Amino acid sequence: MLKVKMSKSEVLENSIKSWNPGKTRQWQEDGIDFVMGERRGYYVFDMHGKELMNLHLNGGTFNLGHRNPEIIETLKDAMDEFDIGNHHFPSIGRAMLAESLDRSTPKSVRYSIFAAGGSEAIDAAIKCARYATKRKKVVSIQNGYHGHSGLAVSLGHVRYSGPFLSQGEPGLFIQVPFNDLDSMEKALSYEDVACVVIETVPATYGFPMPEEGYLMGVKQLCEKYGSLYVADEVQTGLMRSGKLWGIEHYDVEPDILVTAKGLSGGIYPIAATVVSEKAGGWMNEDGLAHISTFGGAELGCIVATKVLEISQRPEVVKNVEYVSRYLRTGLEQIKQRYPDYFVGIRQLGVIMGLEFREKDAAKDVMRHLYNNGVWAIYSMLDTKVLQFKPGLLLDKAYCDELLERCEKSIKEASQQPAFIN
DSSP states (O other): OOOOOOOOHHHHIIIIIIIIIHHHHHHHHOOOOOEEEEETTTEETTTTTEEEESSSSSTTTTEEEEEEHHHHHHHHHHHHTTOOOOOTTOHHHHHHHHHHHHHHHHTTTOOOESSSSHHHHHHHHHHHHHHHOEEEEEEETTOOOOOTTTHHHHHSOHHHGGTTTTTOSTEEEEEEOOOOOHHHHHHHTSSSSEEEEEEEEETTTTTOOOTTTTTHHHHHHHHHHHHHHEOOOOOTTTTTSSSSSSSGGGGGOOEEEEEOGGGGTTOOOOOOEEOOTTTTTTTHTTTTTSSSTTTTTTTHHHHHHHHHHHHHHHHHHHHHHHHHHHHHHHHHHHHSSSTTTEEEEEEEEEEEEESSTTTHHHHHHHHHHHTEEEEOEEETTTTEEEEEOOOOOOOOOHHHHHHHHHHHHHHHHHHHHHHHO
């Protein structure tokens, strides 16, 4: 067993010195003095033993919990025979996962292109859309986020693209307001847009919910003007919404679907861009036009296949429905007791955002939650919204404890002098 002798203070010192000084200092300033040690199920522990209920899950990476025993066993068994593999050749792992994705995604998509992470998978989606349409422009949502890599970062908020001068060429990356079909049609009407990339429920923006008919309206506009629809399901997929893919709630058949994070089981990094025959047509012309050494690593494929199987089990689907209802009922009761402070709940299954009245209030709630043993982070682009992301396999006892800690934290935050005044 790996034993590293390093104190918490040494970890923090080395992180400032050699890893990421700004991020390390920011959490310290926010009152989050945490260095992850043990982790199991839906709990994580500081090196000094502080327990946190994990309501962040790294955007759904730990949908099935930390170190899920079935996932661990699957990986161990796979390591007796496989490694990363060679991305040039067909393989058992890639064939299994691709077939499983073909079977479990909308009928409009077929081929799987594997990547090591969501950003790379979004890049592949844009490349495929450009190939299929012979257009370069891409439309995304204002205040969105789709990753940090070359093309993906240009789709998101300037906070992420600006420091690296990665906003993209003027006019090539267009951003429009969410839930605004008129703006979307204006952007698409010139018939020069390759694709629209939309996170089904924009997480970093604070989980605003699509208005009735909006996503279907976007899809119809794409069809009208010859653009492809890319569903970013990195955070909304894999049963978090109560369906395997969030887009299923809106009856939209995308041209391209992107999944990542939870596909890894929290154990082995892997992502997939699942594309229509049109968007993947380049593979019949030149299958080597896009390659990724670690995309579709055979160990990752075997893990991801197990993740898909677990996520679709009837008992898991039923549990997600239960947890969604149970937590919503408890949160509504808390909201009724603090109506001047806790003002809204945005929800699709266990995709949840808790809305507070004032800007930065979610930061205050986050600090109190942390002190009371819960890890949930505020939305980076809307600091009055707390990202609240329960796992798929929670039980009633966990939910009860969570609601108790949440009410205590919200009460404490609402009684701060800054809010009272």
